[in-house]
Amino acid sequence: MGTAQTGTGARPPRATIIDVAREAGVSPAxxxxxxxxxxxxxxxxEQRVRAAVARLGYRPNPAAQGxxxxxxxxxxxxxxxxxxxxxxxxxxxxxxxxxxxxFRTLVADTGEKAGAERDAALELSRWADGIVxxxxxxxxxxxxxxxxxxxxxxxxxxxxxxxxxxxxxxxFEAGVASICRHLRELGHRRVAYLRGPARAWSERARxxxxxxxxxxxxxxxxxxxxxxxxDGHSAADAALATGATAIMxxxxxxxxxxxxxxxxxxxxxxxxxSLTGFDDIALSRLVSPRLTTVTVNKQDLGLRAWQLFxxxxxxxxxxxxxxxxxxxxxxxxxxxxxxxxxxxxxxVHDR
Amino acid sequence: MGTAQTGTGARPPRATIIDVAREAGVSPAxxxxxxxxxxxxxxxxEQRVRAAVARLGYRPNPAAQGxxxxxxxxxxxxxxxxxxxxxxxxxxxxxxxxxxxxFRTLVADTGEKAGAERDAALELSRWADGIVxxxxxxxxxxxxxxxxxxxxxxxxxxxxxxxxxxxxxxxFEAGVASICRHLRELGHRRVAYLRGPARAWSERARxxxxxxxxxxxxxxxxxxxxxxxxDGHSAADAALATGATAIMxxxxxxxxxxxxxxxxxxxxxxxxxSLTGFDDIALSRLVSPRLTTVTVNKQDLGLRAWQLFxxxxxxxxxxxxxxxxxxxxxxxxxxxxxxxxxxxxxxVHDR
DNA sequence: CTGTTAGCGCTTTCAC
DNA sequence: GTGAAAGCGCTAACAG
Numbered sequence: 138m139g140t141a142q143t144g145t146g147a148r149p150p151r152a153t154i155i156d157v158a159r160e161a162g163v164s165p166a167x168x169x170x171x172x173x174x175x176x177x178x179x180x181x182x183e184q185r186v187r188a189a190v191a192r193l194g195y196r197p198n199p200a201a202q203g204x205x206x207x208x209x210x211x212x213x214x215x216x217x218x219x220x221x222x223x224x225x226x227x228x229x230x231x232x233x234x235x236x237x238x239x240f241r242t243l244v245a246d247t248g249e250k251a252g253a254e255r256d257a258a259l260e261l262s263r264w265a266d267g268i269v270x271x272x273x274x275x276x277x278x279x280x281x282x283x284x285x286x287x288x289x290x291x292x293x294x295x296x297x298x299x300x301x302x303x304x305x306x307x308x309f310e311a312g313v314a315s316i317c318r319h320l321r322e323l324g325h326r327r328v329a330y331l332r333g334p335a336r337a338w339s340e341r342a343r344x345x346x347x348x349x350x351x352x353x354x355x356x357x358x359x360x361x362x363x364x365x366x367x368d369g370h371s372a373a374d375a376a377l378a379t380g381a382t383a384i385m386x387x388x389x390x391x392x393x394x395x396x397x398x399x400x401x402x403x404x405x406x407x408x409x410x411s412l413t414g415f416d417d418i419a420l421s422r423l424v425s426p427r428l429t430t431v432t433v434n435k436q437d438l439g440l441r442a443w444q445l446f447x448x449x450x451x452x453x454x455x456x457x458x459x460x461x462x463x464x465x466x467x468x469x470x471x472x473x474x475x476x477x478x479x480x481x482x483x484x485v486h487d488r
Numbered sequence: 489m490g491t492a493q494t495g496t497g498a499r500p501p502r503a504t505i506i507d508v509a510r511e512a513g514v515s516p517a518x519x520x521x522x523x524x525x526x527x528x529x530x531x532x533x534e535q536r537v538r539a540a541v542a543r544l545g546y547r548p549n550p551a552a553q554g555x556x557x558x559x560x561x562x563x564x565x566x567x568x569x570x571x572x573x574x575x576x577x578x579x580x581x582x583x584x585x586x587x588x589x590x591f592r593t594l595v596a597d598t599g600e601k602a603g604a605e606r607d608a609a610l611e612l613s614r615w616a617d618g619i620v621x622x623x624x625x626x627x628x629x630x631x632x633x634x635x636x637x638x639x640x641x642x643x644x645x646x647x648x649x650x651x652x653x654x655x656x657x658x659x660f661e662a663g664v665a666s667i668c669r670h671l672r673e674l675g676h677r678r679v680a681y682l683r684g685p686a687r688a689w690s691e692r693a694r695x696x697x698x699x700x701x702x703x704x705x706x707x708x709x710x711x712x713x714x715x716x717x718x719d720g721h722s723a724a725d726a727a728l729a730t731g732a733t734a735i736m737x738x739x740x741x742x743x744x745x746x747x748x749x750x751x752x753x754x755x756x757x758x759x760x761x762s763l764t765g766f767d768d769i770a771l772s773r774l775v776s777p778r779l780t781t782v783t784v785n786k787q788d789l790g791l792r793a794w795q796l797f798x799x800x801x802x803x804x805x806x807x808x809x810x811x812x813x814x815x816x817x818x819x820x821x822x823x824x825x826x827x828x829x830x831x832x833x834x835x836v837h838d839r
Numbered sequence: 840c841t842g843t844t845a846g847c848g849c850t851t852t853c854a855c
Numbered sequence: 856g857t858g859a860a861a862g863c864g865c866t867a868a869c870a871g
Contacts, residue, residue, distance in 0.1 A: 153864060164842045169866055176867095179840065194637065199614050200554035201864035204847050209551065211594075211615070219580035220770070220787075222573055229570035232597050236608075241615055243562075244595050246583050257587075263550050264562070264592055286545065366774055397774045419571070420771045423717060423748040436571075504848060515858045520850055527851095530856060552848035555863050 152193040160189035172197065211241040212446055213261030216271045217249045221364075221390065222418050223435055224271055227293060230439020231269055238447070249364075251275050251336055255283055262287040267449070269293060269442045274336040291445045293438055295338045296458055303449050305441040305459040309339050309415075312431040312463040313346035316385055316413050319429070319465055321355050324473045325383040325411065328355065329376040331362035331369060331395065333387035340387065362391060369394025377402075382410060382474035389414035389421045389430055396424060396470070407472035417466060426469030433463045503544040511540035523548065562592040563797055564612030567622045568600045572715075572741065573769050574786055575622055578644060581790020582620055589798070591617075600715075602626050602687055606634055613638040618800070620644060620793045625687040642796045644789055646689040647809055654800050656792040656810040660690050660766075663782040663814040664697035667736055667764050670780070670816055672706050675824045676734040676762065679706065680727040682713035682720060682746065684738035691738065713742060720745025728753075733761060733825035740765035740772045740781055747775060747821070758823035768817060777820030784814045 158165040163182050170176045171186040178186075189195070203209050214231050216224040232242040243261050247253040251274035258268050267289025273280060277297055284290045284302050292304040320328055330347060333340035351357040358379045362372040369391035376384045376395070386392035392414035399406055406412050406426055414421055417432035441459050448457070509516040514533050521527045522537040529537075540546070554560050563586050567575040583593040594612050598604040602625035609619050618640025624631060628648055635641045635653045643655040671679055681698060684691035702708040709730045713723040720742035727735045727746070737743035743765035750757055757763050757777055765772055768783035792810050799808070 154866095155864080165864090166843080166866075167841060170841090173866080177840070182841085196610075196614050198555070198864050200551045200560065201847090202866080203551035204549070204555055204849090204864080205866055207847075219576050219583065220573070222571070222576070225570050225573070225576035228595070229597055232570065232595060233599075236596065241612070242595050244579070244583060244593050245587065246580055248584075259547075261592070263547055366770065393771065393774045397776070400776045419717065420744065420774075423744045423771075424775055425748070425751045505850095506848080516849075517851080517858060517860095518856090521857090524850075528856075533857085549848050552863090553850080555848080555865090556850050558863075 151198075152195040154195070154197065157186065157189045157193055157195045160193060161185040209241075209264060209266050210239060211243055211265040212443070213243040213245065213258070213265035213268045214271065215245045215247060215254060215257050215261060215268060215273075217247055217254075217274065219244070219246045222420075223388070223390070223416055226435035227271055227439040227442070230436035231443050232439075233436070234440045234443035238443075249274070249334075255279055258283055258287060258290070267291065267446050269439075269446060270295070272337060272339065274334065289446060289449045291442050291449065293442050303445040303457055305438055305445060305461065307339070307433050307438070308460050308462045309342035310346040310349070312415060312433075312465075313343050313385075314350055315463075315465040316415075316429075316431060317346075317350035317355060319467065319471065320383050320385070320411065320413070323383075323411070323471060325381075326355060326474075327358065327379070327381045328383045328385055329358045329360050329379045329381035331360050331372050331376060331384065331386045331391055333362070333364050333391070337364070343387070362387060364388060364391065366390050366394030366397070369396075370398045373398035373402075377404065377410070383413070383471065384410060385413045387415065389416045389418045389428060392428055392430070392470075393420060393424060396428070406470050409475065411471040411474070413471060415463075422468070429468045429471040430466055431463040432466050433461065437461070502549075503546040505546070505548065508537065508540045508544055508546045511544060512536040560592075560615060560617050561590060562594055562616040563794070564594040564596065564609070564616035564619045565622065566596045566598060566605060566608050566612060566619060566624075568598055568605075568625065570595070570597045573771075574739070574741070574767055577786035578622055578790040578793070581787035581792075582794050583790075584787070585791045585794035589794075600625070600685075606630055609634055609638060609641070618642065618797050620790075620797060621646070623688060623690065625685065640797060640800050642793050642800065644793050654796040654808055656789055656796060656812065658690070658784050658789070659811050659813045660693035661697040661700070663766060663784075663816075664694050664736075665701055666814075666816040667766075667780075667782060668697075668701035668706060670818065670822065671734050671736070671762065671764070674734075674762070674822060676732075677706060677825075678709065678730070678732045679734045679736055680709045680711050680730045680732035682711050682723050682727060682735065682737045682742055684713070684715050684742070688715070694738070713738060715739060715742065717741050717745030717748070720747075721749045724749035724753075728755065728761070734764070734822065735761060736764050738766065740767045740769045740779060743779055743781070743821075744771060744775060747779070757821050760826065762822040762825070764822060766814075773819070780819045780822040781817055782814040783817050784812065788812070 154165045154168050157168050168186050170178050171183050212235050235242050243265050245257040245261050247257050254275045262268050268287050269291045271293045273295050281300050294306045296304050296306050347357050360372050360376050362368045373395040414428045414430035417430045421428035505516045505519050508519050519537050521529050522534050565582050586593045594616050596608040596612050598608050605626045613619050619638050620642045622644045624646050632651050645657045647655050647657050698708050711723050711727050713719045724746040765779045765781035768781045772779035
């Protein structure tokens with residue numbers, strides 16, 4: 138159908154509803170009614186309107202609609218780092234769900250800078266009906282302030298006790314506990330923990346779990362590290378120096394960095410040292426040995442954030458918190474420490 | 489500053505410019521002039537306006553501004569798959585650049601479905617001043633049609649001969665050629681190529697390069713594969729069965745899948761078989777052996793796409809094409825084939 | 840069932 | 856240098 142003029146030449150000014158009305162020989166109101174279905178229109182004019190819409194390639198101007206309706210049909214997503222597959226997956230989860238509901242997704246990357254989060258969220262919120270804030274690094278106080286300024290703020294991986302901010306969060310305590318249990322069962326007694334960013338709520342949650350899990354039969358040695366694979370690579374030597382028989386990394390990403398370092402050093406995993414991650418990113422099953430970790434459905438996290446966003450009425454009530462419990466997946470990177478003949482369980486729970 | 493009411497309770501209806509005007513004892517026009525700087529305003533009223541703005545937490549309604557100005561200050565990015573780190577990086581590049589210019593970024597994920605691209609782009613374009621289309625899988629004809637319907641369409645990794653669509657694209661031919669040269673120099677004479685998606689322009693470009701590189705001293709055996717690591721994992725056996733001494737994968741992601749399969753099979757890389765990727769994603773230097781590949785700055789690709797978007801006037805002229813030449817990085821996954829004592833170059837060009 | 844009218848929040852002439 | 860008024864494109868009241 139040679140309707141649209143192809144390629145070359147000047148672009149026609151975008152058709153307005155008035156153009157369509159004129160073209161169809163009806164009033165703008167009728168066009169609107171056909172398009173929104175807000176009120177019944179008889180068959181014959183409806184046909185003419187639809188034909189005119191198609192002929193002119195008309196699509197309503199969302200700015201005008203938004204101005205009138207007072208909503209944007211958009212949701213903003215603020216993430217610390219799009220390069221991090223974890224956040225990319227969460228974003229994908231939100232986007233897919235939003236697309237399904239005819240919502241647009243706006244995205245902002247704060248470059249891991251806690252100071253940028255507030256402004257990014259505030260700015261995006263002008264253009265959106267609400268914000269999904271991923272793993273905010275900002276202070277509790279700032280977050281509370283922000284929640285007051287933004288209509289419908291939903292957090293991912295950040296629960297705030299005092300407030301009514303809806304959130305979906307991984308149960309980091311449970312995840313860390315299951316890793317600790319696994320290592321203890323294998324016979325490990327001394328574990329080095331590669332710490333995440335101090336400002337991250339998820340790191341503080343992990344610390345709570347470690348305090349609970351640590352004891353006379355499981356000593357935890359803390360190693361400052363970070364959240365990237367480069368951090369893991371750098372911290373690996375210090376972890377090794379502690380004499381621990383197992384290393385628990387803040388995340389899979391960090392663990393992969395440590396694994397690469399061990400490879401360089403000729404330290405074999407899991408024979409000489411066991412290694413665990415957190416999150417189960419795609420690559421963790423592509424490395425050798427495959428990484429024992431705790432699995433989190435990241436897209437699902439995004440989907441649930443979207444649902445909270447929807448549930449949270451525009452009036453700002455409802456403040457439910459969804460907790461997602463991660464599952465341990467035992468793969469090749471953990472084994473009994475050298476010398477311990479605990480029955481190495483070959484039952485890999487993977488898949 | 490107890491300005492913002494914190495947390496609890498009902499949200500105040502967002503302040504309008506009229507509220508500010510009343511609060512400051514001036515007319516809305518003056519408020520507008522202060523905020524946009526479109527015309528000079530004397531000092532004293534300006535102070536009162538700024539104070540009122542701060543007190544009320546006023547921020548202009550972008551829908552109203554957009555309606556009046558006819559622009560959205562937003563750019564749409566359409567990608568096949570946000571889970572793919574390649575596209576996540578490109579998106580990050582665009583977003584960062586856009587943020588810098590006070591533009592919002594809208595994102596859509598087409599789930600690798602060629603049929604969804606057109607609709608996603610069209611829909612996003614209603615809300616944006618233009619679209620960055622990443623690695624479109626749609627037909628040339630569809631793309632041309634789309635370019636006519638969307639103001640300012642910029643493609644990433646897709647050049648179209650006949651049209652004036654601005655694009656930034658990796659020089660896949662040069663990348664493939666450099667890999668072929670590298671393998672031939674090592675002494676390989678028979679190479680299996682793991683094919684990408686047939687619809688991808690980048691795959692067709694690779695095929696052109698392979699036709700040029702193949703010959704009596706370098707036989708290329710084509711293996712149908714795909715673009716994911718799972719595809720690479722599945723196709724690895726067939727590639728092995730060809731008797732080739734080296735495998736060239738469509739991308740790093742695919743190569744990592746193949747590498748995992750070789751690990752399962754106990755086939756050692758590069759001793760028994762050499763393996764190459766394409767793109768140099770972050771994980772390729774975390775696996776063992778580290779992957780020989782061709783490096784592409786993916787965020788830079790996004791940045792350049794943004795620049796093209798800016799350059800392309802709203803009138804739709806200018807149709808320049810930027811070509812990015814990738815560089816070979818030789819790492820541990822390639823070596824001379826067994827039996828050939830070509831001087832194994834230990835000079836790793838990495839970093 | 841359909842057309843006319845008013846107005847969403849803002850910017851920008853046009854007068855003063 | 857400032858205010859009044861018109862209008863961006865659309866939808867929701869109102870008439871008819």
